[in-house]
Amino acid sequence: MRCSLIGVFIFGLLLTSCPGSPPASNVCYGDDVVPAVRRDCATCHANGEYGIRLQGSADDFDELMRYVSAWSEEQSQIIDWAEGDSNRPSHPPIWPAGSDENRMIRGWILEG
Helix, strand or coil, X not given: XXXXXXXXXXXXXXHHHCCCCCCCCXXXXXXXHHHHHHHHCHHHHCCCXXXXXXXXCXXXXXXXXXXXXXXXXXXXXXHHHHHCCCCCCCCCCCCCCCCHHHHHHXXXXXXX
């Protein structure tokens, strides 16, 4: 019993010592991703002027997936743009690292 409690305590310390929060889990494209894209992306990308056309609807899936590598945050360009990639200074950070939206998008990517 004592070893179990020590293990739980150490696990808790490890979780709380990690920088930032872990990605969200059970992210639903329609319920979570679409509203964020509609609110934060579609206003500028609605006409396709910036290379990607987003309407803020479920129909954006194929367009978004051009910039997402399932199960890999590091290879997903959407994360770079959302955080404000220094290689693309013209794109403002819309979902800074550590924000709820950033965690949600990362969770969606990691869920594949």
